Amino acid sequence: MLVLIKSLIQIGFLLVFSCLMNQLASWLPIHIPGSILGIIVLFFLLQTKIIRLEWVDLGAKWLLAELLLLFVPSAVGIMQYKEILQHDGLRLILVVVISTVVTMACTGVLAQRMGKRKERKLS
């Protein structure tokens, strides 16, 4: 029970923090989304121990573990775009599918090769 309450408070904290970051991002002269700014600022605050890991760890764990749940309403939202999907659907899906497979293969193979070369150098 205590863990649950702690997690909820920490999620609340992260929610407030993200609102602050949106505000901050809108004041900055460069174009940077609040979520990216938030990752950088939170990382920095953790590194400098201004925010302690215990303050956010439980809430973050919960959010990341149930991340897929947070995507569900957006996935349901696809139903609003029936016309686009009916008209261009097949071609759009093909672009996503082919591009994803090609890009995944490229990134995976490149990262694996670079990793192997590094290991060889070290040994």
Next chain:
Amino acid sequence: MMLELFGISMTVVLYWAAKKLYQHKPKVYFSPLILSPLLIVGFLLWTGIPYETYNVSASWLTDLLQPATIAFAIPLYKSFATLKKHASEIIASVLCGSVVAIATSALLAQLFDLNLRMVDSLIPRSVTTPIAMNISEMVGGIPAVTAVFVIITGIFGSQVGPAIIRLLRIENEVARGVMLGTNAHGAGTSKAFEFSAITGTVSSLSMILAAFITLGVAPWFLPVLMMP
């Protein structure tokens, strides 16, 4: 009040049930990100309840997406040392991956004769939703439509990723993480944590890097690709 709360309650219950089912029988179509939206869409169409009504309370979950994205700072902080050790291969492969993702999306979309706004909306599809919508606006796409491509990419990427890993024998934990994070953002990262903690963390970092790189590269790279 009851009617307002039905969206979020239904989503949580169906997600939880799908998750249990998936743990029991890990089949692709039982994946919570496929099964629960399908059931909800089916239910809404069957009862004639509009998406807006469902989304009154369900959007609270979407609102948590931003704090959840920020929460990725925590695994980054925890395994900063590991990440530093692998910095060069992570940065190089994410850079390559992001450029290939933009290029293949733009070229294929042109090849299939899709209209220009659709092409622009497709470009940022592999990065995390809030940033993808931003980029979409910058390059002239429709942010809401981009959000749809992002979610389709996430669902597809996190399902096909493990198959590609097996097929190409990607045994390196770091390489697996780079692959999933660069191409399938949060959904891929969620899958990456199923492989190992390191894979998950590398995936979180790759997701963030990919968002940065796409944000920086897409606006000037796109006109080059679109030249007749």
